[in-house]
Amino acid sequence: KNEVEQSPQNLTAQEGEFITINCSYSVGISALHWLQQHPGGGIVSLFMLSSGKKKHGRLIATINIQEKHSSLHITASHPRDSAVYICAVPYSGGGADGLTFGKGTHLIIQP
């Protein structure tokens, strides 16, 4: 079973700051997911990546397969970025048995 560790658990920053959230996992994977959960609970998929780097707007996700590590960056952070960011990887490295999730990073961006 894959184990996922996220850091930091909580992060408060000022508007405009560059944000980095880290994720480490224990078993080799086919793809890693970054998700965003808003206070109401709904979850949105931000990225799925298996190598290198992806960018969407102010969000950038990177992954190092050899080191089993991924980072999510937010540039020019804004209060609307406040949410819980969750890293998820395949439960057993691949296959049909779903994802295992990190505990999430609670991000607050203050104006």
Add this chain to the structure above:
Amino acid sequence: SQTIHQWPATLVQPVGSPLSLECTVEGTSNPNLYWYRQAAGRGLQLLFYSVGIGQISSEVPQNLSASRPQDRQFILSSKKLLLSDSGFYLCALQGAAFGYTFGSGTRLTVV
């Protein structure tokens, strides 16, 4: 595109009452379907997954059961709710190329 309809969004139920949460899928056929639960202060935990009609795998022994009566319908049930069943329940599907789509979730409070 693939979408998941999950309802209700919130639910308050007394201890000992039955539970039925439904998840329906559009835009795909024969998906892998999942039920996850997020207890207070914890990460999302896999409860059940299904690779086809009538096929259910359970990851955690508990007071809950799941069924898949139709290809695009996944139901989470309990005969008698416990206080510890409170949490956020999330339905998900695995689509092509390891991508996942998530429902909007149900916040269950057992009182």
